[in-house]
Every structure is written in C-alpha cells, then in structure tokens.
Amino acid sequence: MKTIAEINDKILQNRAVVWTVEELKAKVTPDTIPQIAQEVDVITTGTFEPMEASGAVINLxxxxxxxxxxxxxxxxxxxxxxxxxxxxxxxxxxxxxxxxxxxxxxxxxxxxxxxxxxxxxxxxxxxxxxxxxxxxxxxxxxxxxxNQFYLFNPRNLYQNFIVGVNGGDRPLYTYLGPLQPYLGNAVYSNPGAISPLINDPDLQVIGIGTRIFLGGGIGYITWEGTQHFPLQKRLDNRTPIGPAATLALIGDAKQMNPYWVRGCYFKNYGPSLMLGVGIPLPVLNEDVIARCAVSDQDIVAPVVDFAIPRRVRPTFGLVSYSQLKKGKISIEGKMVRTAPVASISRSREIAQELKKWIESGTFTLTEPVASIPLDRSFLPQNIWGSQISLD
Incomplete structure (x- = not known):
C-alpha cells in the first residue's frame, strides 16, 4: 500500500517511477502485478478526441x-x-x-x-x-x-462510447463525422485501452479535486459530467459496454497550448473542440495495476445504426477495440472499414508529456476531496401529449 503523500515526496525528490499506460500494458503479466505495484508510482493516461460539451468562461x-x-x-x-x-x-x-x-x-x-x-x-x-x-x-x-479565461467543461472523457454506422441508403452527417450508406464505414471516438477512465473503471483512484493535464496546462476534475451513467452494463473486467461515466473539468486557458486545444467542424453537423486530457493514476495498491492491464481485445463498444432516427437505435452487436484498430470489422458478413475520430498518436503524446512533468517534479498528485458518484441512472426526456414529425 502507498499513499499519495508518499508518492508526492518521491516526485519532489525526482525519485518517482512513472510509466505510461502503454508501457505498463507491454510489460505486465498476472505474475508480475505485485512486483510492478511496488516498483511503479504513477501510471499516465491520455486522450485527444472531440469533446463538444466544453466551453470557456471569460471576464472582460x-x-x-x-x-x-x-x-x-x-x-x-x-x-x-x-x-x-x-x-x-x-x-x-x-x-x-x-x-x-x-x-x-x-x-x-x-x-x-x-x-x-x-x-x-x-x-x-x-x-x-x-x-x-x-x-x-x-x-x-x-x-x-x-481577466479570467478558463475552460469549464460540463462533459468530457466519456468512459467508452459507440461505433457509428449507417445502414440506410443516403449519407448521414453526424457528431462522429460522415457515415456512408449501406454500411460504407464505421467510426469510433474513444482511443480504447489508453483512454483515462477505461483504466480506472470504477473511479477508485480519481475524484473531485484530482489534478490533470488539460489542454497543455493544469486542470482539475470538478464534478461528475453531464450524462454520467456509471450503471452502464459492464464486462467481468469492469469496463463498460457503451457510454458510461463522464467528468466535468476546469483549467486556466491562459496556460494552455493550441496544439492540445483545436477547434474542429463536422460537415453538415456543426463545430466542436478537439481536446487533450491526461489523467495520472497513483499506484496505491496492486488493484491499480490489475485494472490498468486491460487490453484493447478485452474492451468492447456497441455498433449503432444511425439510419434509425430514434433515441434508442438498433445495434449490430459489440466489437472489440483491437478489431476496430485493425481497420476493418465484419457486420452481417460484410467487411466494413473503420476509422477513429480520436487521434491515437496524440493520445500517446499526452501520456508521455504528463510522464515528463511528473518525472521532472513539476506536477504532483492531489487527494480527491470527494468521490465521483457511482449510482447515477440515465433519465430520458419523454414528450407527452404531442406528435413529433421526423420529416
């Protein structure tokens, strides 16, 4: 067992051992978990993906x-x-x-x-x-x-998401980008096994007040995110089978770097924000290492048909991230090309950058002041007494 205070002491003395989550996954086996838990102090994660539920507070x-x-x-x-x-x-x-x-x-x-x-x-x-x-x-x-200029983002860091496809007969323009008809392509947005919340699926070592990498500067977790749904069905390894937990984040935009904060536009859908976020996971015990050992082949996402314009759309089942990252998946016997909206390479860069900050002693960890709730259900909005036209 370690404490965050003990880990911070090592960081300030430049003695902390920090691995990116990919370095861990490449080295860990069930037999080596105890040894790695003793040796390593912090695991760094990262993602660079569209996060449209973001924004800036400005005082003029x-x-x-x-x-x-x-x-x-x-x-x-x-x-x-x-x-x-x-x-x-x-x-x-x-x-x-x-x-x-x-x-x-x-x-x-x-x-x-x-x-x-x-x-x-x-x-x-x-x-x-x-x-x-x-x-x-x-x-x-x-x-x-x-005066003040800071990002205050009500929903970032989806813990898993969906794979978008189009089983209809015309192109669709979505928040995942264009989806070609007749299952012409499949688009996913989560970077999979390197994504921050996949490696702490029950939010056991992060919480309100956790210091993070946000847009190239320092930020903090402030609350559960909107559409936070930790009760999503999960596999035995505790990773969710679809959209689950989310976080609200805050950080001083004057410290940030436009390399990690990029405006973007999805054709015929609208603007969004590509945002880099990295979360350090303190190795407090062996369970942290065991959770971070999860691989792309052990994480799945639902393949959702956007051709049906309803709140609950039909799916073509679940697919693993290792299959998605190979560039093609099979849907009803048809090979469909896949592509991520997230940048896998920049997600890796964020984990590496955060590792450098910690190793240099310029970034220490914080104790959460409260846990993120794990009992939130997801409430839909139903419209009673009126007919809705889909034309």
Whole structure:
C-alpha cells in the first residue's frame, strides 16, 4: 500500500517511477502485478478526441461607462451573457451565426484563437440602466486583455462510447463525422485501452479535486459530467459496454497550448473542440495495476445504426477495440472499414508529456476531496401529449 503523500515526496525528490499506460500494458503479466505495484508510482493516461460539451468562461472587465451585456458575439459566434454584466460563457459547439463569413467556424475555433494569443473581434449590446448606461460596445480582445479565461467543461472523457454506422441508403452527417450508406464505414471516438477512465473503471483512484493535464496546462476534475451513467452494463473486467461515466473539468486557458486545444467542424453537423486530457493514476495498491492491464481485445463498444432516427437505435452487436484498430470489422458478413475520430498518436503524446512533468517534479498528485458518484441512472426526456414529425 502507498499513499499519495508518499508518492508526492518521491516526485519532489525526482525519485518517482512513472510509466505510461502503454508501457505498463507491454510489460505486465498476472505474475508480475505485485512486483510492478511496488516498483511503479504513477501510471499516465491520455486522450485527444472531440469533446463538444466544453466551453470557456471569460471576464472582460468593465468599460467606461459600464455596460450590462445582453448579447455578445466573439468572431461572429454568440456567447452566453446571462450571469454577470461582463461575464461570458462561450460554448465550443456554438455555431457562427448565418451570414457571417466562414460559418464553418464555431466556439471551439474562437477558444483556440484566444489560447493561441490571436485577436478576436467582440461585438456586444447592453441593457441600459442607472448602473450600466452604455448600450453597445465593439472592440478586439486577446488572451492578455481579458481577466479570467478558463475552460469549464460540463462533459468530457466519456468512459467508452459507440461505433457509428449507417445502414440506410443516403449519407448521414453526424457528431462522429460522415457515415456512408449501406454500411460504407464505421467510426469510433474513444482511443480504447489508453483512454483515462477505461483504466480506472470504477473511479477508485480519481475524484473531485484530482489534478490533470488539460489542454497543455493544469486542470482539475470538478464534478461528475453531464450524462454520467456509471450503471452502464459492464464486462467481468469492469469496463463498460457503451457510454458510461463522464467528468466535468476546469483549467486556466491562459496556460494552455493550441496544439492540445483545436477547434474542429463536422460537415453538415456543426463545430466542436478537439481536446487533450491526461489523467495520472497513483499506484496505491496492486488493484491499480490489475485494472490498468486491460487490453484493447478485452474492451468492447456497441455498433449503432444511425439510419434509425430514434433515441434508442438498433445495434449490430459489440466489437472489440483491437478489431476496430485493425481497420476493418465484419457486420452481417460484410467487411466494413473503420476509422477513429480520436487521434491515437496524440493520445500517446499526452501520456508521455504528463510522464515528463511528473518525472521532472513539476506536477504532483492531489487527494480527491470527494468521490465521483457511482449510482447515477440515465433519465430520458419523454414528450407527452404531442406528435413529433421526423420529416
């Protein structure tokens, strides 16, 4: 047994032994788990994938005379302004308004530009009052001319997800990208065995307050994420068979690097944000090593048919991540090419970068102040007394 305090002492003395989760998986066997648990102090994980339920909190500072912002656009993208006179929340998946040049841009692109130090055009209108007599405001802002600028993401790090296919007769444009008709392709978004929450399936060594790698800077787990569903069915190794736990994350965007925070756009669907997240897993006992030993062949995801426009869509069964990563899977006797939306190579880079931070003594671990709930069911929204047309 180890404690986080003991591990931190070793980190500060540059004596901590840190492995990436891939290094562990390449070396571990059932017989070596006790030895590795004694030798290794931290396992690093990472993912770089679309996380559209993300956004940035921005405080502009007051104008003279002051303004109480009612509506505000940043590079033509609407920001939410209903919680403070000059406080804004810019959603990563907020679309640029019609008629604006470059309408394949969205909130994620504006966030990337600000992190990169670029100038962003701001246009605002206000509610006039005795406290706030100004009615409108237009300027340019940068990362250095605003006060607070931090990511506050209500849903990141899906613990597993789905594989999208299209059994219909026309192309479909989805949050996984284009799906070709007649089972023309299959797209998945989770990087599999290197993904952070796959290696701590019951969230035993992370929790609220855990320090993480977020967008190239330091962030923290703040709460369970939206659509958090830890009661998802699980295999004997405790990995879920579909979307399960999620986390809410926060971090100072002024510390971040646009290499790890990239605006993106899915054709005929909308904008999103490619985001790099890495979680260190402290090796407190042998169970941590045993859980991290899980391989792609032991993790599965459901193959979901997007051609059926319903909340619960039919599936073509489960497929392992080792099959997905080979580039083809078999669906009803047909070989279907596969591709990830996540970047496997950048996911590996994040685990390596976090390992360097810890080995250099610049990143220490934190004790969670509370656990992530494991009893959340998933409640659908049913509409009663009305007919819905799918045309």
């Amino acid at each position: 500072g007051h104008t003279d005379p002051p303004i109480n912002i009612k509506t505000c656009w940043l590079n033509g993208v609407l920001a939410y302004s209903g919680f403070g006179s000059v406080d804004l929340y810019l959603g990563a998946s907020q679309m640029m308004e019609d008629g604006e040049e470059g309408n394949e841009q969205g909130g994620g692109h504006v966030i990337e530009d600000l992190i990169a130090g670029k100038s962003v055009h701001l246009r605002a209108s206000g509610v006039v009052s005795d406290c706030y007599p100004r009615s409108s405001f237009e300027t340019t802002i940068t990362r250095d001319t605003i």
